[in-house]
Amino acid sequence: MSVKEEQLVWVEAVSYEELAFNTGKTIRYQGEEVALFKLSSGKLQAIQNRCPHKDGVLAEGIVCDEHVFCPMHDRKIHLPSGLVQLPDTGCVKTYSTKLQDGIVYIGFAKAEELAS
């Protein structure tokens, strides 16, 4: 399931300081759209910015603990795993993140990976 570290391209995204807590940031990269969150704990989470229900934009959802509520129909999504919580089902792609010198990087699968 998960892509091995070395197969990732780390793309420099935003400054950690400038990210607002619990407010999603929309990030686009080569046709992919990612919702990046800085949780109250300071942890970073990134998921695909499309709800599995009806493509709701998740960056605009209300964030509670480690979950985001889809702004469209309130599906609850666990950020670290991307799993939609009961009674609904489904999952969202998650992305790895890393913090280096105050800069947030997002891990994208290498291009050939994307194409396959």
Place this chain on the structure above:
Amino acid sequence: MTQKEKLVLVGNGMAGVNAVEHLLKLAPGKYEVTIFGSEPHPNYNRILLSYVLAGDSKVDDIVIHPFEWYTTNGITLHTNQTVTDIDITAQTVTSDKGITVSYDKLILATGSNPFMIPLPGADKEGVMAYRTIRDCEIMIDSAKKYKKAIVIGGGLLGLEAARGFLNLGMKVDVVHILDTIMERQLDRPASKMLQEALEDQGMNFLLEKQSAEIIGDKRVTGLKFKDGTVAEADLIVMAVGIRPNVELAKKAGLECNPGIIVNDYLQTSVPNVYAVGECAMHRGVAYGLVAPLYEQGAVLAKHLASVETAPYEGSVVYTKLKVSGVDVFSGGQFVDAEGTKAIRVHDEFSGIYKKVVIKDNKIIGAVLFGDTSDGTRLMQMIREETDISGMEKTAILKDNSGSGAASGVADMSDDTIICGCNGVTKGTICSAIKEQGLTSVEEVKNCTTASRSCGGCKPLVSDLLAYTLGTSYDKNAAKETICSCTEHSRDEVVEAIRSKGLTHVREVMNVLGWKNEEGCSKCRPALNYYLGMVNPESYRDDSTSRFVNERMHANIQKDGTYSVVPRMYGGVTNPAELKRIAEVAERFNVPTVKLTGGQRIDLLGVKKEDLTAMWEELDMPSGYAYGKALRTVKTCVGEEFCRFGTGDSMAVGIAMEKRFERLNTPAKVKMAVSGCPRNCAESGIKDLGVVSVDGGWELYAGGNGGVKVRVGDLLTTVKTEQEIIEYTEAYLQYYRETGKYGERTSEWVHRLGIDHIRDVVQDEAKRKELCARMDTALSVTKDPWRAAIDSKKIRQDLYEVVELT
């Protein structure tokens, strides 16, 4: 690794897919499943079609299993394919697209076909049945072009279709061959009461009419009856019954009469072939409702999973008429017959009729009209054949103590289906209650979907809560908590904010012991509102606790773009403003420009990263079209222009909108001002409606033109325009202080009573205090669009999209 057995299901409908779903839970990995379905859709809830037709649901909302469910469960799905042949010796099925698949076990769940009366002209355009999403779409489309429909058949389905046409704005005649409608579910008195109620809604009945011929050229223009009379129609729906769909089974040589004959384990006359659902005939009965199909499916699934199961021995059915807004319930044997006695209650004042049929000291059937709260309890007694010889006869209809019923659910087996519409069993509900700590019917609904559709099983769900939680569940107290994160009610929370001096959302959750540290999407916005209401001057709004629209100050659309509605006080504008709007719309390539119901202009389809620049160029205040706030003040032209007008409605409307713009309220607030009782601004269905009358103004409160239409109550009559503002201030402030977050004034007025609210606003001392607090609340508001334009931080945090390369 052992080879998986091959299971093929023909019919991607409610019964078959439900059985497969069960089977997958009982024996995951035992079968490799292939499903064929003639319809292009994934499995959907057919009974909710009437809600789609009535406009309460969208097609997407009634899908039970989306396509991805099939993929995740490794099911091969062939939609748009009809199976045309079964080879029972080679054990294969073949579809009309030429696909052949072999099976170890085969389930036929082909449902039924609507019966079409072979009238002359029945092949004309505009003659149809009501069974599928496709039918529903055709009906909705026709309503856009045509005006008059006829439904042939006054049964459950026919009446739901007719109600749908009324909602779609069409005229409708219901043609029925007998002189009583729904005769298979209702006795004569109940049938007549229902007819009257539906006539009041605008349905027209043509009873004791036999259809003879459908007239028209290519398309239908009318229906001719045997007695020679003709009724006009642009569309005719036949809802006169269904026939089990057994064409395929017959061709393959399965025994049918008229449904596919099955035994108590749903086996047909051919080995390894099963039938379930409306196409099956069990002990001489083919069912046409979902609850029995789910019961059959549960037995079939266990049988196929090689899990021990009791045989299926038939079902006692009950029905409820949905969508019509009239409460009708019927179950069991409700017709008087030899050896039966009945208890009847008929209250002509309240329009309530109840009848319970008893035989050998057991209740065997019931009909309820107007008040159906006894329904589930009676069904329970019918199913369990409760001996009522010891019971007071009149108490049978009145016993609402709950203790009897609660002990009833105790005796049910875990497989008993509680929610017929969604096929949820007692076992599922009880384990959800225990494992997830549920404490209310609402939570059970969210967690298990029980009672999500018709709501008929709510009392049983409540009994199950009582049974599972014991004394800790008190359904009468029914304390309404803010959400499942807390045990506290709205009033307790507001009281705690006041008395403990709480100042931010996290603090409230902390001090009051919230179960989830950061709450959920229900409580966070509510707490944010209550805090702002209690401390308007000192509270710092928490944008992360705002629902997207209120955080972004624009309405999010389904594709993630936004709509922008600038303020136009009283719906009055001028050429310069209109020009500017037009230019901005052009410059930002706004795809759709629309006039709203609130007399202003909506620019739809704006990208989030364009919002702030667009607002800056518009240079108009936010219209708050997205907020729990004052939306618009709709006005008619009034005495300035109108020959009937007695008051200057435009000026009053503008003054009110200027006074109350940007006010946060528990739910959205719409107002209107009309220049005379002709009420052209629709003041009667607004949260606050003002009407000019001779020598003064009338104020109407708690009206609503939305989901639940409610006509406003007369709050008070005042003389001057100054008083309109003053009373509105008091009224709205009282609503802000006592309303539950999300509660519209229509619900709030209903809950508190108009007399009480009138007493409060007419009491001079109280009114002055309310006005003073309103003044404070209004004094601190700022235009949010301006704030975003002026602040780099807001723009960056909320509206920026980062493009990486």
